Amino acid sequence: MDQPPATEPHPEGAGDSVIHTRALTKRYRGGQLAVDGLDLTVPAGSVFGFLGPNGSGKTTTIRMLMGLIEPTSGTARVLGRPMPRATRAVLPHVGALIEGPALYGFLSGRDNLIRYDAADPTADPRTRCARVASALDRVGLSAAAGKKAKAYSLGMKQRLGLASALLQPRRLLVLDEPTNGLDPQGMREIRSLVRELASDGTTVFLSSHLLDEIEQVCTHAAVMAQGRLITQGPVTDLAAKGRLVVTTPDTGEAARVLKEQGAADVVITEDRVTAEPPEGELADINAALVEAGVRVRGFGLERASLEDAFVALTGEGFDVAG
Numbered sequence: 001m002d003q004p005p006a007t008e009p010h011p012e013g014a015g016d017s018v019i020h021t022r023a024l025t026k027r028y029r030g031g032q033l034a035v036d037g038l039d040l041t042v043p044a045g046s047v048f049g050f051l052g053p054n055g056s057g058k059t060t061t062i063r064m065l066m067g068l069i070e071p072t073s074g075t076a077r078v079l080g081r082p083m084p085r086a087t088r089a090v091l092p093h094v095g096a097l098i099e100g101p102a103l104y105g106f107l108s109g110r111d112n113l114i115r116y117d118a119a120d121p122t123a124d125p126r127t128r129c130a131r132v133a134s135a136l137d138r139v140g141l142s143a144a145a146g147k148k149a150k151a152y153s154l155g156m157k158q159r160l161g162l163a164s165a166l167l168q169p170r171r172l173l174v175l176d177e178p179t180n181g182l183d184p185q186g187m188r189e190i191r192s193l194v195r196e197l198a199s200d201g202t203t204v205f206l207s208s209h210l211l212d213e214i215e216q217v218c219t220h221a222a223v224m225a226q227g228r229l230i231t232q233g234p235v236t237d238l239a240a241k242g243r244l245v246v247t248t249p250d251t252g253e254a255a256r257v258l259k260e261q262g263a264a265d266v267v268i269t270e271d272r273v274t275a276e277p278p279e280g281e282l283a284d285i286n287a288a289l290v291e292a293g294v295r296v297r298g299f300g301l302e303r304a305s306l307e308d309a310f311v312a313l314t315g316e317g318f319d320v321a322g
């Protein structure tokens with residue numbers, strides 16, 4: 001097998017990143033600008049969520065990263081190597097699950113994996129059975145390994161696809177909408193599997209159009225809309241800061257004190273006053289309210305979700321249910 005492809009010097013800003021793109025652009029032949037000047041940085045060891053509504057350019061980006069299609073312009077580096085030029089050196093270190101696994105329904109789960117493994121010229125046939133058994137075990141399919149794949153639920157098929165990506169040790173897993181079409185139980189299984197896979201240091205890059213999925217499993221995320229990157233960074237930074245909420249019968253006076261304390265965007269609704277909290281100690285604001293004679297029934301920060309951040313960034317709602 002090739003040596004881990006980390007020998008080339010990193011370009012400016014690539015740092016310890018596993019995926020790094022600069023001005024990556026794809027215009028399809030029909031003229032459709034699917035990805036527009038994308039600068040993406042995926043840190044090593046992250047579970048990176050690539051989020052965007054249908055048609056925002058996620059699959060096109062992934063296909064460029066995997067060397068399946070050529071960018072129109074810009075550059076993409078995966079594991080420090082340029083794509084698509086280094087595709088043959090890079091792909092053995094990448095497990096990919098794109099557009100659902102290709103399975104033979106008439107073969108058992110185990111035999112599907114044996115077929116996959118046999119198709120890999122770098123895989124030692126003498127250790128094949130052990131590799132397949134270990135991959136089945138990692139995705140929780142050992143008990144169902146003898147069943148024909150056509151009898152598998154969609155979630156089991158997805159897990160079998162993941163097992164095929166895990167036959168070899170990988171530095172990066174790329175999963176395109178891994179929970180698409182699954183029921184809530186199947187989704188939970190795949191999510192906990194992703195967490196587990198990431199816990200040994202493998203970088204996981206997964207695309208999704210589900211915000212809560214990204215919030216639940218990802219450490220980092222990038223948000224796409226209409227082929228352009230809206231934002232990227234740690235999920236905790238992307239979620240909006242949250243609003244200060246004061247519940248009180250004295251809303252007018254509370255609003256006045258909050259403004260005086262430097263809170264912005266103060267809004268009164270019934271017995272609640274909400275505001276963007278100022279910098280500094282929240283306890284001081286509470287003390288100022290009490291000192292001004294405001295009868296405080298409730299005081300706290302309402303955590304905002306990634307969905308709030310998305311709406312704030314794009315001015316659009318997000319189809320959370322998919």
Ligand SMILES: Nc1ncnc2c1ncn2[C@@H]1O[C@H](COP(=O)(O)OP(=O)(O)OP(=O)(O)O)[C@@H](O)[C@H]1O
Pocket residue numbers: 028029030032033034052053054055056057058059060061209
């Ligand atoms: N082979 C192609 N030829 C022409 N246009 C394409 C092609 N593939 C995708 N597109 C267009 O490029 C845009 C981005 O599509 P892409 O599949 O990358 O988005 P996506 O975010 O992955 O969405 P989805 O989740 O629906 O796959 C869309 O407008 C799509 O219609």
